[in-house]
Amino acid sequence: MSRHVIDAHLLKTLHTLITESSVSRTALLLGQSQPTISVALRRLRAITGDPLLVRSGSRMVPTSHAMTLVEPLDQALAGIAAVLNPASKFDPATTRRTFRIGSPDYLDVFFLPAIVDAFKHEAPGARIEFQHLMTVDGGYEHALESGALDLAVGNWSTPAQQLHLHLQPLCRDDLVCLMRDDHRIKHGRLTADVYREAEHLGVTTHHATGLGTIDRELARGGLSRNVTTTMPYFGMAPYVLMRSNLLFTTTRTLAMHFCSLLPLRIEPLPCEPQALSYYQLWHDRTHRSAAAIWLRRLVSGVAKKLVPENAGDRR
Structure with missing residues (x-):
């Protein structure tokens, strides 16, 4: 040019x-x-x-x-527009801008479709783009800072605590054990010993070493698992479970979604209930943006509808 x-x-x-x-x-x-x-x-x-x-x-x-x-x-x-009128109101019904959200793939099957539904209802002329949180160029912190992402959503056990990043808790979702419906472990028979001795299915994450988020939460309850099979994506897990005796530890909302589609069964974990906390993160550059505030409110509202406020406190 x-x-x-x-x-x-x-x-x-x-x-x-x-x-x-x-x-x-x-x-x-x-x-x-x-x-x-x-x-x-x-x-x-x-x-x-x-x-x-x-x-x-x-x-x-x-x-x-x-x-x-x-x-x-x-x-x-x-x-x-932000420079000329930074305090102007944002009208989602007429905007044509593009919003970008970074999220892990375990939210793909139930959370992202609900966000898209709410987004298209409120902002029919706008565009929304999702990027896999763990493959964003330079990391999600840099993407938020540069404007490549407007928002990041995830369930980090230790969310980024950087000076210019803002964090809002969205919800807590308790952990459960998912298995095929006719599994040899009978209903109500999943004890701590049975859980430890069983073979488990895991999903690879960005944790190259050490424990991932789920294993950290299990350790809080005195449990550990023997992961003998790993998958790159959460969406593959239920189809592997249907053809094996593997167990899969995941959140209740994701497990219920899979059970509604396939012959799978949920069993409670044999320990004190553990839960994952979901957050949304954004950079200070969009903290006061009317459009970004609208997006954060939309995501927060979707989370509250999908995961009841007491979901992470079941006993």
């Missing part, structure tokens, strides 16, 4: 031209005449060195380069 001076209005025109793929529609939305928008398009083509819109039959379509500009334009326009 050349070094031409480009102002906020021209950025808005470029964004609208790409997303609407129409000079006349852009003119209508921006309250400008079609000749004015046509002049702006010619200028934008000169600046970018790209046609931006090309004809396909009877209509115009964005070029591949133009499509790559949508995301940075979203960010630029949101940043300009």
Whole structure:
């Protein structure tokens, strides 16, 4: 792209031209005449060195380069709006911005679909992108700081306590043992000795050494498990359980979801009830952002509906 001076209005025109793929529609939305928008398009083509819109039959379509500009334009326009009117109210019903959440895959099957449902209901014109929390470039702390993520959700046993990170507890979900419905361990017969002697299924995490979150919680209750099989993703676990005598320790909400779909059974752990705490993390850069506050409230509301407040306190 050349070094031409480009102002906020021209950025808005470029964004609208790409997303609407129409000079006349852009003119209508921006309250400008079609000749004015046509002049702006010619200028934008000169600046970018790209046609931006090309004809396909009877209509115009964005070029591949133009499509790559949508995301940075979203960010630029949101940043300009925040500078010019930082205290302005945010209207989810009309926003077209993109929100990005980092989350581990064990939330994929029940938590993320509920977030998407609530998100699309409140912000039908916006976009939401999920990234695997443990594979975010540079780590989720850096992604929150740089703006690559708006929010991170997880159940760390020791959440990041960095100076510019904010943390909010979402819910607690107790741990249970999941197995196939016709498992040789009969209902109500899962004792501490049986649990320790059984073979367990585990999911690999970012913990290269030491205990993971679940094993730390089990240790609090005086339990340990013999993990003989590991999977890279939580979503694979129930299908392995159906064809084996393995046990799988996980949260009650995830276990109940799997049981609603497959012939599996939940047994309580043979120790004092242990629970995982879920949190959402965000950086100070978005702490006062009306859009980010709305997103955090939405995620918090979904968590409360999915996991009752007393779920982590069952006795």
